[in-house]
Amino acid sequence: MSFSIQAGGPAVRKCESAADMADAIGEMYSSEAEDAILVWNLVPVRLPYGYDLAALLDDLVPLLEEIQRPQFTETEVFWGSDTFSAEWRIVRADDSLRIQARWHSxxxxxxxxxxxRGDSVVSTQVFVSEWAKVLKRIVTDIEAGSVQLDDDDIFLRTKTLLAT
Structure with missing residues (x-):
């Protein structure tokens, strides 16, 4: 497979409340916690929960919503963390996505x-399900810790994605 994600099982710290889901992630997972691993054409890339995934979340959830729409044809996303910085152009080809990436860091x-290693080609369903593993881990940890979110928009949208 040219695209997969290992969600891992990061240790969780106590977090009673946070401004939003991204802030909760930053509080819940320390820099020493186990990372998620994105595998791109057999190259493993570490994604620390408390840093990279917290930074990517506000772009990731809308991206997953967008690519599942029947009218989706293509989009671009900029992953802006300094330890996971890339520009992805994602183009639908039948039931698959071709991801053309420019890697910055x-x-x-x-x-x-x-x-x-070039472009990654993955079915839309697999792309969503791979990211869903990470999102499920985060949602489960937020719910288990009864974290109160001031702005729960992305959290609720994530739960909707996971329910489909």
Whole structure:
């Protein structure tokens, strides 16, 4: 498979309340917690929960919503964390997505290797289900900790995505 994600089982710290889901993630997972691993054409890229995933969340949820719409044809997303910075152009081709990436920075400095490996082609269903593993882990931890969110929009949208 050219695209997969290992969600892992990061240790969770107590977080009673947060401004939003991204802030809750930053509070709940320390920098020493187990990372999620994105595998791009056999290259593993670490995604720390408390940093990268917290930073990506506000773009990830709308992206997953968008690519599941029947009228979706293409989009671009900029992942803006300094340890996971990339521009992805995502184009639908039948039931698959072709992801063309320009890698700017990753933990481990794998940008040139990732660029050499080229585009990733993955079915839309697999792309969504791979990201859903990480989102499910986060939602489960927020609910288990009874974290109160001042702004729960992305949290509720994530739960809707996971329910479909």
């Amino acid at each position: 990753t933990l481990g400095n794998y940008e040139s290797l990732l660029a050499e």
